[in-house]
Amino acid sequence: MSADLHIRASRFNAFPADEYNRYVAGHSAATPYHRSAWLHATEQAYDHTGWVISAHHKETLCGVLPLVEVKPPIGTSSLVTLPFCDLGGALADNEEIQEQLITEAKALTKTNRVKILEIREGGEALNAGSDATRDQNKQSIDALPGSTKVRMLCDLPENSEALFKSYKPKLRSQIRKAEKNGLRAELHTETGAVELFYEVFAQNMRRLGSPVHSLQWFQELKAAYGEHMLIGIVFQADKPVGAGIVLLGGKEACIPWASTLEEFNRLAPNMLLYWTLLSHVCDLGYTRFDFGRSTLDEGTYRFKKQWGAQPYRLVWTEYRSGMLNLPGNDSNSSGASVASQLRPLIENIWRRLPLSFANWVGPKLRRYITL
The missing domain is CATH 3.40.630.30 (Gcn5-related N-acetyltransferase (GNAT))
Structure with missing residues (x-):
C-alpha cells in the first residue's frame, strides 16, 4: 500500500x-x-x-x-x-x-x-441458461438454489416511446387496462405527497404481516433526497390505491418501495404505477432502472421480468468478530430456523392488528430490521 x-x-x-x-x-x-x-x-x-x-x-x-x-x-x-x-x-x-x-x-x-459487519454489494449478470456460447463471465441461473435473492436491473432506451414499443402486447394492454378502468397516475416531488404514499404503503405492509417503516423515515428521505426522490401515486377518483418511491443517482433510478391496495388490484394499479415511473425516468435520460430484490422464479421476480429486468447477483458478505461467516457456520442457525418456522404465525397475527396500532408499534421494531 x-x-x-x-x-x-x-x-x-x-x-x-x-x-x-x-x-x-x-x-x-x-x-x-x-x-x-x-x-x-x-x-x-x-x-x-x-x-x-x-x-x-x-x-x-x-x-x-x-x-x-x-x-x-x-x-x-x-x-x-x-x-x-x-x-x-x-x-x-x-x-x-x-x-x-x-x-x-x-x-x-x-x-x-x-459483532457483525455486513457488506452488501451488487454482482454480475446471471444467465437464463448454461449454454457454452453465452458470456462466460455470467453465472447460470440453473446452478443457483431456488431461494436465491437477486437484483433485477433493466437497461432503458432513449425515450419512453421506444420503451413502450419494446414491451410485449400483453404488457401494453395491461397498462391501457388500468387507464380504461378509470385510474390515473400522478408524479410528485413535494413533501406532502409522502403522506399519500404512506396511506397506501402502511395498509399493504399490514396485509403482508410485516412491520412498517415510520412515516418520519420517508419524510426524512424526502428532505434529504429532495428532487432526487420521486413519488408516484395512482388514484381511483380521489382515493390513492397505488404508490411507489423512486430514488435517482447518476444515470440509475431505483424503486425501493411500491404498494397497492389489494381490493383494487383487479383494476391493475401496479401496471399504471410502474409505467408512469419508468416512462418518466426514461425521458429524464436515466439509462438503468433497478427494480430491487426478488427471489428467483417467485411472483415479484416474474413481474419484474416482464418489464425487461434481468437478474444480477447480490453479494452479501458477513463478518463476525472480524472473521468471514460462511454459510452453515452461523452459530445462530438453529435460532434462525426456529424464527423461519414461527414467521407464518407472526405474520398472521400481525395482519389482524388494528391499522393504527400496527402503524404505532411497527416502526419501533422496523428500525432494527436491517433488511
Missing part, C-alpha cells in the same frame, strides 16, 4: 458531505443508495450512527465505504452497508483501496464492540 494512502473511519456527521457526494457522483458503480442522503435520513429518523470509511491519496479522496451502526436493545449489534436496502458497498479507485476500506471497517467493529 502506498505510503501516501490514508484510511480512516469518521462519524458521518463529521465527514464533509460535499466531498463525499462528489466522489459518489463520479463513480461508475455508485447507486442512489450511496448518496449521503441515505445515511442522513437513517440518522435523523432512527437515530442510528452513520460512519464513513474513507481513503485519501495525499489530499484526494479515492474511496468510501458508508456504514450504519445498528444497536438493538436486545440482540446483536451490527455495522451494515447499507441497512433497509439491497446494497451500498465500497466505492474505490481500485481493488487494493477497496480491500483496505473493508479492513478498516473490521477494525471499527472491534473499536465499537460490534
Whole structure:
C-alpha cells in the first residue's frame, strides 16, 4: 500500500458531505443508495450512527465505504452497508483501496464492540441458461438454489416511446387496462405527497404481516433526497390505491418501495404505477432502472421480468468478530430456523392488528430490521 494512502473511519456527521457526494457522483458503480442522503435520513429518523470509511491519496479522496451502526436493545449489534436496502458497498479507485476500506471497517467493529459487519454489494449478470456460447463471465441461473435473492436491473432506451414499443402486447394492454378502468397516475416531488404514499404503503405492509417503516423515515428521505426522490401515486377518483418511491443517482433510478391496495388490484394499479415511473425516468435520460430484490422464479421476480429486468447477483458478505461467516457456520442457525418456522404465525397475527396500532408499534421494531 502506498505510503501516501490514508484510511480512516469518521462519524458521518463529521465527514464533509460535499466531498463525499462528489466522489459518489463520479463513480461508475455508485447507486442512489450511496448518496449521503441515505445515511442522513437513517440518522435523523432512527437515530442510528452513520460512519464513513474513507481513503485519501495525499489530499484526494479515492474511496468510501458508508456504514450504519445498528444497536438493538436486545440482540446483536451490527455495522451494515447499507441497512433497509439491497446494497451500498465500497466505492474505490481500485481493488487494493477497496480491500483496505473493508479492513478498516473490521477494525471499527472491534473499536465499537460490534459483532457483525455486513457488506452488501451488487454482482454480475446471471444467465437464463448454461449454454457454452453465452458470456462466460455470467453465472447460470440453473446452478443457483431456488431461494436465491437477486437484483433485477433493466437497461432503458432513449425515450419512453421506444420503451413502450419494446414491451410485449400483453404488457401494453395491461397498462391501457388500468387507464380504461378509470385510474390515473400522478408524479410528485413535494413533501406532502409522502403522506399519500404512506396511506397506501402502511395498509399493504399490514396485509403482508410485516412491520412498517415510520412515516418520519420517508419524510426524512424526502428532505434529504429532495428532487432526487420521486413519488408516484395512482388514484381511483380521489382515493390513492397505488404508490411507489423512486430514488435517482447518476444515470440509475431505483424503486425501493411500491404498494397497492389489494381490493383494487383487479383494476391493475401496479401496471399504471410502474409505467408512469419508468416512462418518466426514461425521458429524464436515466439509462438503468433497478427494480430491487426478488427471489428467483417467485411472483415479484416474474413481474419484474416482464418489464425487461434481468437478474444480477447480490453479494452479501458477513463478518463476525472480524472473521468471514460462511454459510452453515452461523452459530445462530438453529435460532434462525426456529424464527423461519414461527414467521407464518407472526405474520398472521400481525395482519389482524388494528391499522393504527400496527402503524404505532411497527416502526419501533422496523428500525432494527436491517433488511
